[in-house]
Amino acid sequence: MALDGKNPRVWASLGRQYLMTPKMFGGDVAKSIESFQKSLAFDSSQDQTWVWLAKAFQKQGDTGKAREAVQHALSLNPGSRFALATAASLEK
Amino acid sequence: MGMSKSSYPRLLAVLYVALLSIGLGAPASASAADDPLGTAVEAARRTHDEKQLQSLKAQLEQMIAQNPNDAGLYLDLARVQEYFLDVYEMRKDKKAAGEAIDKAIDAAQRSIQLNDKSGDAHSLLADLYGRKMSLGNAMFAARSLAPRSKRRTPRLWRSMARILACGPALAVNT
Numbered sequence: 001m002a003l004d005g006k007n008p009r010v011w012a013s014l015g016r017q018y019l020m021t022p023k024m025f026g027g028d029v030a031k032s033i034e035s036f037q038k039s040l041a042f043d044s045s046q047d048q049t050w051v052w053l054a055k056a057f058q059k060q061g062d063t064g065k066a067r068e069a070v071q072h073a074l075s076l077n078p079g080s081r082f083a084l085a086t087a088a089s090l091e092k
Numbered sequence: 093m094g095m096s097k098s099s100y101p102r103l104l105a106v107l108y109v110a111l112l113s114i115g116l117g118a119p120a121s122a123s124a125a126d127d128p129l130g131t132a133v134e135a136a137r138r139t140h141d142e143k144q145l146q147s148l149k150a151q152l153e154q155m156i157a158q159n160p161n162d163a164g165l166y167l168d169l170a171r172v173q174e175y176f177l178d179v180y181e182m183r184k185d186k187k188a189a190g191e192a193i194d195k196a197i198d199a200a201q202r203s204i205q206l207n208d209k210s211g212d213a214h215s216l217l218a219d220l221y222g223r224k225m226s227l228g229n230a231m232f233a234a235r236s237l238a239p240r241s242k243r244r245t246p247r248l249w250r251s252m253a254r255i256l257a258c259g260p261a262l263a264v265n266t
Binding site: 010013016085 | 137138139140178182211212214215216218219222226
């Protein structure tokens with residue numbers, strides 16, 4: 001069994017788990033951002049991972065970076081309902 | 093000199109394969125052969141169009157009936173079920189979302205039973221458990237993860253912590 005730390009889907013999944021898990025059980029927004037960025041470094045065409053990165057920045061309180069990330073997602077997939085809903089939530 | 097009738101199907105098959113590899117603008121690759129509906133699954137993810145998803149689901153179920161030991165087909169089916177889940181969540185249809193997530197988990201588990209070295213399948217299953225908890229079905233998810241525990245939810249979170257700790261190690265080439 002060959003280990004491969006270059007699977008972008010796994011890094012994105014890890015990022016979602018860091019983001020969604022309560023802090024007392026290991027959740028960590030900074031680590032989730034690192035994981036999403038690592039995932040995107042391996043494959044920057046994943047529009048949904050850009051949206052998750054935006055959500056992580058939003059949770060961290062960095063609305064500017066969150067907007068940038070969600071705009072990147074929309075440039076990749078303009079019809080993405082997930083990206084559009086996240087963009088809308090950033091404007092509230 | 094004409095071509096015999098029996099050679100027509102073979103010629104058509106060769107032409108079909110040649111047109112597919114040229115016409116789609118993508119080189120024929122081993123991964124495309126391993127995952128014949130991969131492009132269609134990705135297209136359905138981008139649109140989340142329900143009719144497209146229904147058609148894809150039917151095709152996958154038909155292919156699974158013919159190839160019941162193909163881990164990749166179950167993984168694709170799990171992804172399609174997850175996209176249904178997205179649609180139902182956006183529609184705020186909790187009942188349909190609950191059913192979709194259970195079907196997605198079943199398909200992802202079946203994929204892992206057939207190929208337990210797939211990082212994609214393990215990470216998808218972890219995501220699905222996370223989503224099941226956020227749907228408010230934590231008790232059911234906890235039961236499947238920690239059947240002997242009386243205090244199921246804390247143990248479920250410990251399982252999630254283990255997934256976090258082992259995440260990168262699950263990433264293996266498939």
